[in-house]
Amino acid sequence: MTDEEPSAEQETQATAPPAGEPNLRRYRDRASAAFYEVLDSINQVRMDRPGVSDDWIIDWLQREFEVFETEAVALAEFDAKLGAHATLLKSSKVSAAVIYAMLQSDFGTRRECLAAIDSGLRLTPPDVERIRHRHAAEARDPRVARQRRSAKIRSATLSVGSAAPYALKTNSRDLLRLLEAAATREAKMPWPVPGGPKGLMDRIRENAAVVAHFFQATFGERQSPRHRVSALAKKDIIEASFLEAWHVVSDLQRGAYSLDEIRSAFSDPVSSLFQCIAFLAEARSTVPLVRATRIDGTPPRDLLHVDLMAGIGGASLGLETAGFAPAALFEPSINARRILQDNRRVWPVIDGADVGDFLRQCDEISLPSVDLVTSGTIMMPFSPVGKERDYRRIVFEDFVRVARHFRPRALFFGVDLSMMTEANGPCRAEIEKAFDDLGYGSRWIEVKAARAGLPKMEPQFVLVAMSNPAIEKFEMPVILSPVRVSLWHAITRLGPSSLRSEHHDEDLGHWRMVLKTKLGDTLAPAFILPRGKFNLKEWEELGIDISALAEGPPTLDDLSRTFRLTRPMLASIYGFPLLWRLDAALDLERRQIDTTLSPIVAKMVGLALYPLLTGKSLNYEEALMTPLLHWPTRSELYFGPVPPPPLPRPPRIERYRPRRGTSDGS
Incomplete structure (x- = not known):
C-alpha cells in the first residue's frame, strides 16, 4: 500500500458518524452474532443429515430465512470457502456484509481479504469490492x-x-x-x-x-x-x-x-x-462484458398508480419494481384481499362495496394526482351494445369510470388472447372509442414476456392508452439478452415443498430429474382456449391434467402418470415469485389465478412507460433483471434495529385495515 492510499482502518475512522448521531455499533455486533448463529445452524444440519446436498441447504435457507438465492448460495458455500478460517472471522467480529462480499468473490480476493483481517485491519464491504475490482481488472487484461x-x-x-x-x-x-x-x-x-x-x-x-x-x-x-x-x-x-x-x-x-x-x-x-x-471462436483477446444483476437497477418510485380489480396483486407487484407506488387498490373478492394483505400490509387496499364506494373513499382521503390506472385482472371480451350487460362489460365500464374520475396520464390493462381474434373486432373497436372519447389514444401491444422469464409460450397482449401525442412515442424496448425460464424450472424452483412431507429430502434431486425427463425445456402452453375451455389436449401431452388443481404436490409415483398442478405451481407459471404466499385464502378460486395479469408483463409495460412519464432515462434490461419482491430481507435488516415481531394473521381483514393520516396504522 502506498503513502497516498488511505488504509481501510483510516477510511473507517473518516466515515464515522459525528458526535450527536445515534451509535449503531450495537446493531452491527448483534448482526454479526445472528449471522454466525445461522452458520452454526447450517453446520448442525449437515451433522444431523450426513450427505445432504447444497441444493437442499439452499432451498431450506430460502424457505426458512427468506433470503434471495444468491445469499442462500453464499451461506451454503461458506464451509467450503471460508470454513477453515471461521475462528479468525468470528474472533475479529467480521460483519455479515463483509463475509457475503468475500463469498461472492474469487479466490485471490478472499486470500487478500483474509490476510488483511489477520493483520488486524477492519474491512468494510467497499474495501472488499475494491480488492475484487482490482483482481477483476487483472483478469480482463x-x-x-x-x-x-x-x-x-x-x-x-x-x-x-x-x-x-x-x-x-x-x-x-x-x-x-x-x-x-x-x-x-x-x-x-x-x-x-x-x-x-x-x-x-x-x-x-x-x-x-x-x-x-x-x-x-x-x-x-x-x-x-x-x-x-x-x-x-x-x-x-x-x-x-x-x-x-x-x-x-x-x-x-x-x-x-x-x-x-x-x-x-x-x-x-x-x-x-x-x-x-x-x-x-478465439477471434478476440478480451472476455465478454458479462453483465451482473444489479439491485439498484430499479428506478425510484416517482409515480403513483391505482389498481382496479387488483386480483392477487400481479399488476401492483410488477409495477413496484418499475418506478410506481400504489395509491389505492380495489378488489371486491375477500379471498384475493386476504392475499394482498398477507403479502403487502402497507398496500392501501380500500374495502368498498362497489367502484362507486371505492371512488367516494378515495375522495375522502384526498388521493393525490394519479399517473397510471391499471388492472391486476385481465380484460375479457364482453357482450356487444344492445344485448344484456354481462359481468365482463360491467368490469370494463367501471374501468372507464375510474379513468374518467382520476384522469391519469396513462392507462393499461392485460387482455385475454381471445380479445385479439377477428370475431372480437367490434369489442376492440368499442374499447378504442371509449378511450378516444376521454381524450386518450390507444394501442394494442404484444409483450414478449417469454424473453423476460415468463414460462408461457402464448403471446401476451395489453392495451396502452395515453394522450394522442404521447401514445405515438410509446414502444416496447427490444430485449437483446433474453432470459428464458422453462416450465420445468417454474415448477421445481418451489423448493423442497414440491415433494410430499412423507418423502425423504434426498428424493428431491431424483424428483427433479424425473420431471426434467418428462417436461424437457418446453414452455407452458395456454391454459384457456379462445372459446373459454381448458386446453386439455396440449397439457395431457406433457403428462399434466389441468382440469383441476391438486391439494398437494405430486409424488414420484404420480410423475409416472398424469398429475395435477398445485396453486403455488400455477402461480409460479404465471410469473409470481416464490415468496408470494397464496395460503392466506384456502378457498381461493382457480379463475382468480387464471385471469391474473402476470407481474412480469406489468413490470415490462411499467418500465416502458416510466421514461415517457418522468422524462428520465433508464437501462431497460438492467431494470428488468431486478428481481420481483425486492424488499429488505433478514440479512439486510441486520444493519438496523431488530424488526418488530410479525403481526398475527387477522381472522377478519377489516380489523387490521390501515387508516390514512396516522403513523402506526391504528
Missing part, C-alpha cells in the same frame, strides 16, 4: 484473459481430446461469419446463402446447433442456469464468460434472435451476442 482461456481449453483437451475443442473453435468462427453477414448486409446486396432472410436464419440456427454440440462435448452435458452468470462472474470471469457464451448459443439455436435484433446487437457495444461468439 487481454494477455491474462488469453492465457486463462487457453488454460481452460487445455484442461478440457486433457479430458476429451483435441478434436472437440478444435471443432468448437472452427464452427464458432463459421457462426460468427454468418452473424456478421446478416448484420452488415446492405439492402441491394445478394444474400450470402440461398433462400433469402429465412434461409440465412435457418443456417444460423443449424450452425448454432453444431456449436452447442461441440460445446457440450468439450465442457460436459450439463451447464448452470443463466441467472448464475452474474454470481459466477465475481468468482471466475472466464468460467462466467463460457457460461454466458453457452446460453447465447442456445438462444441462437432456438431462434430467439430475429434478423433485426442481430443487426441491433452488432451496433450495440455492450451486447453479449457477438462478444460471446467471438470469445468461443
Whole structure:
C-alpha cells in the first residue's frame, strides 16, 4: 500500500458518524452474532443429515430465512470457502456484509481479504469490492484473459481430446461469419446463402446447433442456469464468460434472435451476442462484458398508480419494481384481499362495496394526482351494445369510470388472447372509442414476456392508452439478452415443498430429474382456449391434467402418470415469485389465478412507460433483471434495529385495515 492510499482502518475512522448521531455499533455486533448463529445452524444440519446436498441447504435457507438465492448460495458455500478460517472471522467480529462480499468473490480476493483481517485491519464491504475490482481488472487484461482461456481449453483437451475443442473453435468462427453477414448486409446486396432472410436464419440456427454440440462435448452435458452468470462472474470471469457464451448459443439455436435484433446487437457495444461468439471462436483477446444483476437497477418510485380489480396483486407487484407506488387498490373478492394483505400490509387496499364506494373513499382521503390506472385482472371480451350487460362489460365500464374520475396520464390493462381474434373486432373497436372519447389514444401491444422469464409460450397482449401525442412515442424496448425460464424450472424452483412431507429430502434431486425427463425445456402452453375451455389436449401431452388443481404436490409415483398442478405451481407459471404466499385464502378460486395479469408483463409495460412519464432515462434490461419482491430481507435488516415481531394473521381483514393520516396504522 502506498503513502497516498488511505488504509481501510483510516477510511473507517473518516466515515464515522459525528458526535450527536445515534451509535449503531450495537446493531452491527448483534448482526454479526445472528449471522454466525445461522452458520452454526447450517453446520448442525449437515451433522444431523450426513450427505445432504447444497441444493437442499439452499432451498431450506430460502424457505426458512427468506433470503434471495444468491445469499442462500453464499451461506451454503461458506464451509467450503471460508470454513477453515471461521475462528479468525468470528474472533475479529467480521460483519455479515463483509463475509457475503468475500463469498461472492474469487479466490485471490478472499486470500487478500483474509490476510488483511489477520493483520488486524477492519474491512468494510467497499474495501472488499475494491480488492475484487482490482483482481477483476487483472483478469480482463487481454494477455491474462488469453492465457486463462487457453488454460481452460487445455484442461478440457486433457479430458476429451483435441478434436472437440478444435471443432468448437472452427464452427464458432463459421457462426460468427454468418452473424456478421446478416448484420452488415446492405439492402441491394445478394444474400450470402440461398433462400433469402429465412434461409440465412435457418443456417444460423443449424450452425448454432453444431456449436452447442461441440460445446457440450468439450465442457460436459450439463451447464448452470443463466441467472448464475452474474454470481459466477465475481468468482471466475472466464468460467462466467463460457457460461454466458453457452446460453447465447442456445438462444441462437432456438431462434430467439430475429434478423433485426442481430443487426441491433452488432451496433450495440455492450451486447453479449457477438462478444460471446467471438470469445468461443478465439477471434478476440478480451472476455465478454458479462453483465451482473444489479439491485439498484430499479428506478425510484416517482409515480403513483391505482389498481382496479387488483386480483392477487400481479399488476401492483410488477409495477413496484418499475418506478410506481400504489395509491389505492380495489378488489371486491375477500379471498384475493386476504392475499394482498398477507403479502403487502402497507398496500392501501380500500374495502368498498362497489367502484362507486371505492371512488367516494378515495375522495375522502384526498388521493393525490394519479399517473397510471391499471388492472391486476385481465380484460375479457364482453357482450356487444344492445344485448344484456354481462359481468365482463360491467368490469370494463367501471374501468372507464375510474379513468374518467382520476384522469391519469396513462392507462393499461392485460387482455385475454381471445380479445385479439377477428370475431372480437367490434369489442376492440368499442374499447378504442371509449378511450378516444376521454381524450386518450390507444394501442394494442404484444409483450414478449417469454424473453423476460415468463414460462408461457402464448403471446401476451395489453392495451396502452395515453394522450394522442404521447401514445405515438410509446414502444416496447427490444430485449437483446433474453432470459428464458422453462416450465420445468417454474415448477421445481418451489423448493423442497414440491415433494410430499412423507418423502425423504434426498428424493428431491431424483424428483427433479424425473420431471426434467418428462417436461424437457418446453414452455407452458395456454391454459384457456379462445372459446373459454381448458386446453386439455396440449397439457395431457406433457403428462399434466389441468382440469383441476391438486391439494398437494405430486409424488414420484404420480410423475409416472398424469398429475395435477398445485396453486403455488400455477402461480409460479404465471410469473409470481416464490415468496408470494397464496395460503392466506384456502378457498381461493382457480379463475382468480387464471385471469391474473402476470407481474412480469406489468413490470415490462411499467418500465416502458416510466421514461415517457418522468422524462428520465433508464437501462431497460438492467431494470428488468431486478428481481420481483425486492424488499429488505433478514440479512439486510441486520444493519438496523431488530424488526418488530410479525403481526398475527387477522381472522377478519377489516380489523387490521390501515387508516390514512396516522403513523402506526391504528
